[in-house]
Amino acid sequence: MRVLLGVAGAVVVLRLFSSVLRSLVVPRPTRSGFGRFCQRLVHRPFQLVADRLPSAEAKDRVLAPMGAVAVVVTLIGWLASFMVGYALLEAAVSRLGVREALIESGSSLFTLGFASGNRVTLNAIDFLAAVTGPIVIGLQVGYLPALYGAYQRREAEVTLLQARAGSPPWGPEILARYAQVGLLDSLTELFRNWERWSAEVSESHTTYPILIHFRSPKAHRNWLIALLSVMDAAALRLAFSPSQPQAEVRMALRAGFVCLRDLAEIEGVPYDRDPHPDDALRLTYEDFLRGVERMREQGYPMERTPEEAWPQFRGWRINYEALAYRLARDIEAVPAPWSGARRRPVATRAPRTPVDRRPAR
Structure with a gap:
């Protein structure tokens, strides 16, 4: 005994x-x-x-x-x-x-x-x-400072995105607002920053998996929805603007879905490692058109029609959509447009930004 x-x-x-x-x-x-x-x-x-x-x-x-x-x-x-x-x-x-x-x-x-x-x-x-x-x-x-340091670095970029894409963020809204203020040339910098952000999150959140479940300080913000919106903006940029520089856009997209795959592996979430570009999306063509209409309202220049751009967009989004939807469901991310269903039915929130109050002249 x-x-x-x-x-x-x-x-x-x-x-x-x-x-x-x-x-x-x-x-x-x-x-x-x-x-x-x-x-x-x-x-x-x-x-x-x-x-x-x-x-x-x-x-x-x-x-x-x-x-x-x-x-x-x-x-x-x-x-x-x-x-x-x-x-x-x-x-x-x-x-x-x-x-x-x-x-x-x-x-x-x-x-x-x-x-x-x-x-x-x-x-x-x-x-x-x-x-x-x-x-x-x-x-x-000693572990807590490293944990919260990684959390603060993650949230800083998510907070910066609020002014650029509303809250919660949405891929078409990013391109629409950049077009609205004439900053389309600055999109390259945005995608370059989020490529680095994706790499940092992939490293920190697989080393400290509990960070996946640490929520943003505000209910209408979420790190996963922010990443999904940037990836959607990149996919839309490639689909509608083939003549524009693509290197940073492609790298941001790849870094994003590699990050999602790393997180899925640490969370034990199965995924298709080699999806076919012609596989069906959960995002409907009607929802895609609503996003395109938002971009058109703000003057985003489109080199392709929605019908021509849809296969290109679908071919990119198939690489990350299922994983993003599953993780968003698991962590109960804010129900933003183009982010899938949650565990229980809940109303989708459209992007909003605080009103800019200017002094009267």
Whole structure:
């Protein structure tokens, strides 16, 4: 019996060390099963409440703290599980009962020091537990600045996009507003910035997957919808303006759907790695025409008719539409145009911008 307790305790402690290292130390996409379990444990009750709310704003208020709560629950889960693992080891090398072993391991793990054994083997486990507690807490404290630094860099570009595309953003609205103010030549800079943004998000959100579920500060903003709108704007630019420079536009598109694929892999979302350009889109041709009409209203120059541009646009969008829709559904992103359905029916929000109040002359 003592051997079984010792083996069980060693397995628990070693697997927990592996989870901590993979989540907080190893700088590459390595999702631990323990972290995924804690996230799902936290996500389920938040999502159950959100599913029963009628508006996107109410859902956002409920889901906003979910990511932070998951981080705290994971830390507590690590410490509690370490306490159980060390208690099993201490019970295996001594005559301590379950209660006494838990008290012994807890006293050592949290460096309280109110309980101590007099066996050399027991003291060795106590020393190891005493080292484990501060290490895990210290790693978590060091992990938070990196986590929130990545979050702030992500949100800065999303906030900048609000003035350019409204809120929530929409691909046709980006091109319409750039045409409205005569800044079409600046689109190259926009796509170049979002190519870099996609690469940074791909790196940070696969290293720290909980960031996928960290919501923007405002209910009408969302990082995934922002990326989708920029990719749609790039696809529309390629479809309607073949004579314009295309290198930055194509690279932004590719960086965008590579980012989505990386996130899908870390989230365990299946996807078609080689979609055919002629595959059907979920976006209807009628919705496409409504977006084109918005661009035309603001004077966007079109070198092709909508009928000629539709196959080109569809060929680009097929690379990322299904993934973007699935992730938007999973994280309950703001229901923007061209972003698919959500878990429960909710009204689509059109892009809006605060009114610019000018002083009277």
